[in-house]
Amino acid sequence: RSHPDGAQPYQLIHGDGNGNGDGATVPNGSSSPLPSYAVTAQRTTVRNFVLMSVLFSANHGCVVACLALATAQLGATGAWQSGVLYLTYTASALLGATYLVKQVGPRNALMVGMGLYGIYVACFWLATKWASYTVSLALFGAGIGGIGAGCLWTAQGAYFSSAAEEHAYYKQREHYQQQSNFNGDGEDDDNMSVNQSILSESTSYLAGLFAFLYLAEEVVLRLLSTALLQFNIASWGTVFAIYTAISVISAAGMIIVRDYSTSSSSSPPSSSPSSSSTANSNDASAILYKITAAAQLVWTDPKMKYMIGLNAMFGLTSAFLNSYVNGQVVPVALRTSATAGDDGGRYIGVLTSWVSMVAAVMSLVLGKAANKYGKAPVLIFGSICFIGVVSPFILYPPETFVDQSGDMGSSSSSSSSPWGWVLLMLIYTLHGTGRATFESTLKATFADYFPQEKEGAFANIIWQNGLSGAIGYVLTFALTCTPSDSNVNDGLTSTHWGCVRYNDGTFHDVGSFELLCLCTGIFAVVGLVRASALYKKEIQERHNHVHVHPETAASGENQTSGVSA
Numbered sequence: 001r002s003h004p005d006g007a008q009p010y011q012l013i014h015g016d017g018n019g020n021g022d023g024a025t026v027p028n029g030s031s032s033p034l035p036s037y038a039v040t041a042q043r044t045t046v047r048n049f050v051l052m053s054v055l056f057s058a059n060h061g062c063v064v065a066c067l068a069l070a071t072a073q074l075g076a077t078g079a080w081q082s083g084v085l086y087l088t089y090t091a092s093a094l095l096g097a098t099y100l101v102k103q104v105g106p107r108n109a110l111m112v113g114m115g116l117y118g119i120y121v122a123c124f125w126l127a128t129k130w131a132s133y134t135v136s137l138a139l140f141g142a143g144i145g146g147i148g149a150g151c152l153w154t155a156q157g158a159y160f161s162s163a164a165e166e167h168a169y170y171k172q173r174e175h176y177q178q179q180s181n182f183n184g185d186g187e188d189d190d191n192m193s194v195n196q197s198i199l200s201e202s203t204s205y206l207a208g209l210f211a212f213l214y215l216a217e218e219v220v221l222r223l224l225s226t227a228l229l230q231f232n233i234a235s236w237g238t239v240f241a242i243y244t245a246i247s248v249i250s251a252a253g254m255i256i257v258r259d260y261s262t263s264s265s266s267s268p269p270s271s272s273p274s275s276s277s278t279a280n281s282n283d284a285s286a287i288l289y290k291i292t293a294a295a296q297l298v299w300t301d302p303k304m305k306y307m308i309g310l311n312a313m314f315g316l317t318s319a320f321l322n323s324y325v326n327g328q329v330v331p332v333a334l335r336t337s338a339t340a341g342d343d344g345g346r347y348i349g350v351l352t353s354w355v356s357m358v359a360a361v362m363s364l365v366l367g368k369a370a371n372k373y374g375k376a377p378v379l380i381f382g383s384i385c386f387i388g389v390v391s392p393f394i395l396y397p398p399e400t401f402v403d404q405s406g407d408m409g410s411s412s413s414s415s416s417s418p419w420g421w422v423l424l425m426l427i428y429t430l431h432g433t434g435r436a437t438f439e440s441t442l443k444a445t446f447a448d449y450f451p452q453e454k455e456g457a458f459a460n461i462i463w464q465n466g467l468s469g470a471i472g473y474v475l476t477f478a479l480t481c482t483p484s485d486s487n488v489n490d491g492l493t494s495t496h497w498g499c500v501r502y503n504d505g506t507f508h509d510v511g512s513f514e515l516l517c518l519c520t521g522i523f524a525v526v527g528l529v530r531a532s533a534l535y536k537k538e539i540q541e542r543h544n545h546v547h548v549h550p551e552t553a554a555s556g557e558n559q560t561s562g563v564s565a
Contacts, residue, residue: 038170038173042174048163049160049163049167049209056110057217058221060218061218062121063120065221067082077134080477085145086467086470087146088142089146089470090470092149093459093462097109102455106162107254110155110159112148112151114254115148116147117251118244120145121243121244122247122248125237128236128237128240129237146466153462154458157446157458157461159260160203163260164206165199167206172194199448204371204375207439207440207441207444207447208364211436215359216357222353224239294462297450303450304457306527306528310379310442311442311461312523315464315467315469315471318431320390320514321427322473323472326352328502330348330351331503352428354425354428357432359439362433363440366378366437370444375448376532378437378441379437380525380529381437383525384521385433386521389431390514392426397497397511442461449531449535479510479512480509482499498510
């Protein structure tokens with residue numbers, strides 16, 4: 001790989017054989033760079049990463065703003081649209097996204113994904129112009145957007161890993177230049193521990209930085225629709241037109257972001273039949289590997305299957321919140337009166353923005369906590385928060401707080417109902433906190449656990465989260481139930497636990513969905529503990545291998561740190 005300025009190649013620190021721990025070439029041609037060069041290079045890497053994050057976040061912020069409004073604006077069509085989006089998102093991650101990223105590089109794949117996202121957003125705008133084609137436009141946009149999402153997030157993961165490796169490389173140089181006891185041969189397992197620790201710090205730092213920018217811009221773009229509509233500044237058509245313009249401009253702006261060459265992509269895992277050279281070739285076996293890298297990683301690396309619960313938990317609870325809570329609970333619970341047309345749904349923009357705001361702040365707080373206490377405790381805390389999103393609905397099922405008129409939190413029932421602003425804000429706060437761990441700590445953990453196949457690793461985040469999200473959106477409307485005859489007209493629910501009457505008069509088994517989320521959260525915690533144990537065992541075995549076989553230390557250190565030589 002080249003320096004950020006494109007000058008000369010660099011390599012992982014193994015020493016130059018003279019005991020100074022410094023054998024890489026630097027722009028001025030010296031065998032020992034100026035102490036300030038490593039610090040300056042770190043800052044250059046961070047500035048470029050921030051630029052990528054800002055553009056990426058503007059594009060994706062428009063998408064999630066539209067996604068949150070889909071069910072509220074399109075009803076059942078919006079739920080099915082979101083389901084199609086997540087299904088194609090999952091399919092593209094499993095079949096093709098890794099190939100695209102490996103072929104054209106993460107920067108160019110980001111541009112492709114963001115461009116396809118722009119089409120998804122544009123379909124919302126077009127639906128306001130041609131109402132008779134709403135269903136067709138919604139489903140078409142969802143299919144295109146799902147493909148774009150698979151490419152986008154796989155590319156973002158690869159770009160993030162490359163930036164973290166580069167940042168760690170310069171941070172290692174800075175560290176060893178300040179240490180007088182470095183032996184210069186890269187074979188001491190203490191040095192390997194330091195390198196691994198520095199890489200972990202870099203992934204945590206950049207992941208927290210990305211999550212903050214990503215979520216902060218999401219807050220602004222979510223609030224944009226509420227502000228423009230609340231003050232009668234713009235119509236829905238104008239709002240979606242603005243979102244379309246932002247998504248297209250941000251996609252085009254990615255051209256100025258540094259392009260990590262495709263040669264920086266990690267080679268296939270050692271357990272794969274493909275070699276490092278095969279990964280970058282175009283023969284049939286290499287192409288097949290690139291296309292199916294995500295699936296092969298699940299098959300070859302035992303840690304991956306234990307990480308599924310964390311991604312599934314986020315996908316299910318996000319679908320639960322966006323489809324059921326936003327679409328059915330909030331419009332009724334925040335209704336100020338039983339007057340026709342008084343719909344609490346106008347507060348959805350505020351509540352979803354609160355989620356992003358909490359997640360943005362907590363991503364910084366939890367990033368520091370991860371460096372101090374480790375990533376696993378933070379991820380367990382996030383899983384508990386996701387469980388907290390659905391728990392109130394299990395503890396206070398609809399039949400316990402809906403009055404005979406069916407007005408949750410209305411003036412006639414607010415005195416006895418636990419549902420209102422306080423409890424809903426708690427639920428959205430818990431989801432925001434959990435999301436902070438998903439957007440930062442979880443992705444940093446994947447970069448640590450699977451450095452040898454970063455495209456495949458982040459594609460796994462996509463298909464696991466995407467498939468569970470698609471299932472969640474479908475279950476929201478597909479799980480139906482039959483109320484007792486005596487209670488059909490009594491309100492939103494029947495005597496059957498978890499059977500809820502939606503605003504359109506249909507009955508759905510929400511209780512089973514809630515129990516599914518609860519069980520998934522428990523599986524997520526247990527799976528993480530097991531994956532963490534396997535990772536620690538791998539690190540210890542590699543250190544032991546270096547101690548017994550010092551002649552293979554260089555290659556061992558390179559794989560452990562995840563920095564490409």
